[in-house]
Amino acid sequence: MTVRAHKSLAGVSVHPGGQHAIGRALPDEVPVALVFDGTTQAVMMASPDRIADFAHGFALSEGLIGGLDEVEGFEVIHHDRGIEARFWLASDRGAALKQRRRAMLGPVGCGLCGIDSLDAAMRDLPRLPDTGLHLTAHEVATATDALCAHQPLHDRTRATHAAGFLQPGMGITCAREDVGRHNALDKLIGxxxxxxxxxxxxxxxxxxxxxxxxxxxxxxxxxxxxxxVSAPTALAADTADSAGLTLAAFARGGGFDIFAHAHRIIDGA
Structure with a gap:
């Protein structure tokens, strides 16, 4: 099923010199229910496209599943008032689902809404190994500019975020968009x-x-x-450092700042 993630709506543009009728493409958002073995674990507001990617990425990044091999069945059901992403799991994931339980509604701009304990919000992370991956300073400095070419929804609406996957020597090889920045990343992961x-x-x-x-x-x-393209919070930078994650921010205008593990970026950065 092909779903459009934007709608054209009429409006009036008002300026000091007067006003005139306009038509603008606006991004859409719908409630998406993540349902596991018949139980709804979360409802998130998201763009209505790439729902399978979003659901699998959300499930993976939130620890609801440990891998796609734990998914026995999956389907997307469209309703008049929203979308259901239904999982059937091959093994019992009850303990993991309770540990990362969320509130029944997650606003579009929200990342940790509904987490029911401080421990759940500040979850322990594995330390990333050094796999030999390196990016050039030029690749990092131009990464967000390169991502612009993979944002058709933003080109239409000027109101969405994107997450892209940059591979050395290959550029952006995969990208996903959403009205929510967390959703865009989950769609990419999925x-x-x-x-x-x-x-x-x-x-x-x-x-x-x-x-x-x-x-x-x-x-x-x-x-x-x-x-x-923008700044990290201090907690995000500290967490990246502890987890072995290379964090480059303010990547725009031909430059960037590095806040953790600069060794993966070469060419004098």
Whole structure:
């Protein structure tokens, strides 16, 4: 089923010189229920496209599943008022689902909404190994510019985020968009998992600031480098350093700042 993630709506543009009728493409958002073995674990507001990628990426990055081999069945059901992404699991994941339980509604801009304990919010992360991955300073400095070519929804609406996968010498090889920055990253993680691409072979590139949950999702996915167009929070930078994640921010205008593990970026950075 092909789903459009935007709608054209009429409006009035008002300026000091007068006003005139306009038509604009606006991004759409719908509630998406993540349902596991008949039980709804979360409802997140998201763009209505690439729902399979979003659901699998969310499940992986939040620890609801440990791998796609734990999924016995999956389907997307469209309702008048939203979308259900239904999983059937091959093994009992009850303990993991309770540990990462979320509230029944996650606003579009929210990353940790509904986490029911401080321990759940500040979950322990594995330390990323050094796999020999290196990016040139030029690749990092131009990463967010390169991602622009993979944002058709943003080109239409000017109101969405994107997450891209940058591989050395190959550029952006996969990208996903959403009204929510966390959703865009989950869609990317899900897309890579479903196409069999190892996240450890490249870097995640984001069109947003970097909060703690985006660092957590990146580390859980196994990507060793995170590149963002805007700033990280101090907690996000500290967490990246502890987890062995290379964190490059303010990647725009031909430059960038490195806040953790610069050894993966070569050419004098």
């Amino acid at each position: 897309a890579l998992a479903r196409q069999g691409t190892d996240p450890s072979t490249g870097a995640f590139v984001l069109t947003s600031r970097v909060s703690i949950d985006l660092v957590q999702k990146t580390v859980i996915a196994g990507a060793p480098v995170l590149i963002a």
